[in-house]
Amino acid sequence: MESELDYWSARALLEWQVELGATEAMIDGPLDRYGLVDQKPQAARVGEVPPVPPKPQKVDPVAVARQLATAAQALPALRAAMEGFDQCDLKHGARNLVFSDGQAGARVMIIGEAPGREEDLQGRPFVGAAGQLLDKMLAAIDLSREKNVYITNVLPWRPPQNRDPLPVEIAMLLPFLERHVALAQPDVLVLMGNIACQAVLGKRGITRLRGTWGQAWDKPVLPMFHPAYLLRQGAAKRQAWADLLELKARLGALN
Numbered sequence: 001m002e003s004e005l006d007y008w009s010a011r012a013l014l015e016w017q018v019e020l021g022a023t024e025a026m027i028d029g030p031l032d033r034y035g036l037v038d039q040k041p042q043a044a045r046v047g048e049v050p051p052v053p054p055k056p057q058k059v060d061p062v063a064v065a066r067q068l069a070t071a072a073q074a075l076p077a078l079r080a081a082m083e084g085f086d087q088c089d090l091k092h093g094a095r096n097l098v099f100s101d102g103q104a105g106a107r108v109m110i111i112g113e114a115p116g117r118e119e120d121l122q123g124r125p126f127v128g129a130a131g132q133l134l135d136k137m138l139a140a141i142d143l144s145r146e147k148n149v150y151i152t153n154v155l156p157w158r159p160p161q162n163r164d165p166l167p168v169e170i171a172m173l174l175p176f177l178e179r180h181v182a183l184a185q186p187d188v189l190v191l192m193g194n195i196a197c198q199a200v201l202g203k204r205g206i207t208r209l210r211g212t213w214g215q216a217w218d219k220p221v222l223p224m225f226h227p228a229y230l231l232r233q234g235a236a237k238r239q240a241w242a243d244l245l246e247l248k249a250r251l252g253a254l255n
């Protein structure tokens with residue numbers, strides 16, 4: 001078809017398009033898009049509300065964790081459920097899930113805070129400097145992870161730079177911890193430090209809480225200073241020793 005434009009008009013139009021940024025031809029010839037009647041989108045009729053695409057559902061991480069935890073009928077299944085839990089960002093920065101160590105079914109279950117560097121590397125709780133002190137403390141009252149103690153943490157993944165766990169992280173991992181205790185069936189729980197007290201008892205203030213028995217999830221619960229704190233504050237070891245004797249006495253009384 002012969003062009004109806006004269007040379008100068010066509011050139012002016014081209015320059016105008018270049019000025020607008022249209023510097024590249026997409027197809028070889030012109031395309032009359034108004035001629036593509038069949039492909040025109042259906043215009044909404046007056047008064048008709050166009051359909052709203054469904055919003056992506058917001059997932060409640062606590063509800064997901066509770067569902068997964070409740071479904072786990074034994075410790076290996078609980079571990080697998082935690083491995084599959086994708087709602088916590090800590091998982092993506094950690095090398096390993098740190099689930100537990102020691103004897104499942106032991107009378108004493110120790111709950112720490114979260115894995116540090118060594119624990120993250122090895123996939124076992126309390127294997128760094130604080131863990132070595134913990135082992136010595138337990139040995140002093142004839143307990144050990146090889147014989148009669150089970151150990152876990154509030155968080156199974158290491159927080160970056162060992163920062164404190166966030167309340168939202170504790171909340172979404174708590175259903176797993178509660179189920180962990182239910183499946184391990186200890187006689188008593190020992191809470192190491194403020195984060196464990198916050199998670200299990202809902203309160204902080206370890207200096208006030210330590211050495212006094214509380215109750216959680218139908219179990220007697222003894223808060224103690226965290227071994228990492230004892231490494232920094234040697235003077236507090238005297239109180240930790242008193243708490244260990246208290247634990248030993250309670251185990252004797254439960255016998």
Ligand code: URA
Pocket residue numbers: 112113114115116119124125126127128130131153192228
């Ligand atoms: N501190 C903890 O609370 N847990 C560990 O596993 C190691 C250090």
